[in-house]
Amino acid sequence: MALFKTFLIFILAGTLLGTLVASLTAPSYIEWNNSTPLAAQTMCNLPEVVRSVTASLMHSQLMGAAIGSGVGLVAAIVVALRGRSKQRPGSPPPSATVAG
Numbered sequence: 001m002a003l004f005k006t007f008l009i010f011i012l013a014g015t016l017l018g019t020l021v022a023s024l025t026a027p028s029y030i031e032w033n034n035s036t037p038l039a040a041q042t043m044c045n046l047p048e049v050v051r052s053v054t055a056s057l058m059h060s061q062l063m064g065a066a067i068g069s070g071v072g073l074v075a076a077i078v079v080a081l082r083g084r085s086k087q088r089p090g091s092p093p094p095s096a097t098v099a100g
Helices: 002-034 046-086
Strands: none
Touching: 002 046
8 A cells, every 4th residue: 555655646746747847838838839930910810829829738738747647657666666676575684694
């Protein structure tokens, strides 16, 4: 149960961190991607643009959450494997070797 709790904590922390990073970086990318070249004036359908930009931001946040949870899962696996390799029940402690 402790291993499951560790995995869940790492995955949720990665998800939150990925969403935060995406929320901070995506607006500048979306602005750059939707700007017109050479600042030409264009006519646009504003409600459609708002829907498109909002959908792009939500998609970026979802991708950030997915990437963050994947990184959190990999980090949890690494931590679990390191903890398991340090606890070998069959090997004696290093100070208990017999000099012969």
